[in-house]
Each structure stands twice: as C-alpha cells, then as structure tokens.
Amino acid sequence: MQNEKLRVYIEGTLFAAIAMILSLIPIGIGASFSISLGTIPLTFFAIRRGMVPGLFAGFLWGILHVVAGTAYILNIYQFIIEYGFAFTCVGFAGYFSQTIIKNIKENSLGTAKKYLIITTFIGSAARWFWHFVAGVFFFGDYAVWGLDPVTFSLLFNGASMLATIAVTIIVLVLLFDRASSMFVPKLKS
Structure with missing residues (x-):
C-alpha cells in the first residue's frame, strides 16, 4: 500500500513536470489571454488518480512556474493566490474520478465521458476563480x-478559461x- 501511494505521487510529480513543459509553449495574445496546455495532463492525472493526488500535482505545477522563472510575482499575496491556490485547484478535476473509473469498468462510456467533461470544467473553473480574484485585486490597473477591474478580469481571464476548457475537453475526449x-490506473501487486 505504501509503495502504491509513493508511485501515485511520483506519477503526479511527472505530470506536473509535463504540464510545466507544455506551459512553456506560447499560446496567447498579450499578457491577458492564453490557453493553458498544462491543464491537459494535470486534468488527466486528476481524473486517473483522484482529487487529492491531483491537488498535489497542481500545487507542484504552480511551484514549478517559480522555479522555471516564468512566474510573474507582484507580492506575496498575489503569489499565494496565483501560484499556490490557482494551480492547485486544477486538481479538483479529480472530483468525479471514482465515478468515471467505475463507469469505464462497467462499460458505461457515455456516462463516463459526461462526467469527464463536467469534472474538466470543475477543475478549470476552480483555477479560473483564483486568477479572476488576482486580476481584480492585483492587475486592475492594467x-x-x-x-473596471472586475469586468476586465472577468472578460480576459474568462476568455482564457473558456479556451483552456475547450482545448482540454477536446484532447481528453479524443484520448x-x-x-x-x-x-x-493498474494496481501493481
């Protein structure tokens, strides 16, 4: 059991690294709109392994932005909101993990796909909420x-969220x- 937990968290670390690599691909317009390709592997991992491992991998993904030098940090509060909370929240995509896995095992693929789409939206919307908050309080001057700052953050962060959700859903549904x-996940004995 202990080895299986370790395996899950090592897998989460690898998915966080993959997400970071995909985050380095420039898909955006200016500083306010981008499609976050790193959401794809993190959402897949959260669905495959569950919410808690997904939250762990999302947190690592946020910290990797700082380590890689791609984080834009204004102050400690903005850092905590955007690189602590926001990236961690992608792990909420694991909320229906067991339901999806159960439906796949029972060959109820239509139901599993429906929950996959819903849970992808949950993880991305949870992340977006924190970027929206940061946009209002820290980037409203831009x-x-x-x-006004609320409308600006809602429009630009919202557009990024919708584009990211669409791309993530398309890729995960194709997969x-x-x-x-x-x-x-296959359990090792």
Whole structure:
C-alpha cells in the first residue's frame, strides 16, 4: 500500500513536470489571454488518480512556474493566490474520478465521458476563480478600454478559461474515445 501511494505521487510529480513543459509553449495574445496546455495532463492525472493526488500535482505545477522563472510575482499575496491556490485547484478535476473509473469498468462510456467533461470544467473553473480574484485585486490597473477591474478580469481571464476548457475537453475526449482504459490506473501487486 505504501509503495502504491509513493508511485501515485511520483506519477503526479511527472505530470506536473509535463504540464510545466507544455506551459512553456506560447499560446496567447498579450499578457491577458492564453490557453493553458498544462491543464491537459494535470486534468488527466486528476481524473486517473483522484482529487487529492491531483491537488498535489497542481500545487507542484504552480511551484514549478517559480522555479522555471516564468512566474510573474507582484507580492506575496498575489503569489499565494496565483501560484499556490490557482494551480492547485486544477486538481479538483479529480472530483468525479471514482465515478468515471467505475463507469469505464462497467462499460458505461457515455456516462463516463459526461462526467469527464463536467469534472474538466470543475477543475478549470476552480483555477479560473483564483486568477479572476488576482486580476481584480492585483492587475486592475492594467484594465484596457476603460473597463473596471472586475469586468476586465472577468472578460480576459474568462476568455482564457473558456479556451483552456475547450482545448482540454477536446484532447481528453479524443484520448478517451481512443483508449478509455488509460484513465483507469493498474494496481501493481
């Protein structure tokens, strides 16, 4: 049992590293809009292994931004919100992990796919919430077109969230349709 837990967290560390590598691919317009490709492997991991390991991997992904020098840190509060809370929250995509795995095992693939889409939205929306908060409180001065900080953060962070959710769902559904068994972890004896 102890070895299996260790294996899960090592796997989470690898998925966090993959997410970080994908985060280095520039897919954005300016500083306010981007598609977060790192969400794809983190969501897959959270669905495969569950919410707690997903939260762990998401937290590592946030810290890796600091280690890699890609974090934009204004102060300790913004750092905690964006690189602590926000990236960690992608792990909430593991909320329906057991339901998805159970439905795959029972060959109820339509139901499993429905929950995969819902849980992807949950993880990405949870992350977006914290980026929205940071946008309002720390980046409101950068609002364009005379927008107030709330509207600015809602529009720009919201557009990024919707684009990230769409790409993540498309990739995970394609992967699911091709090999749904990849979402079910194999236990080693």
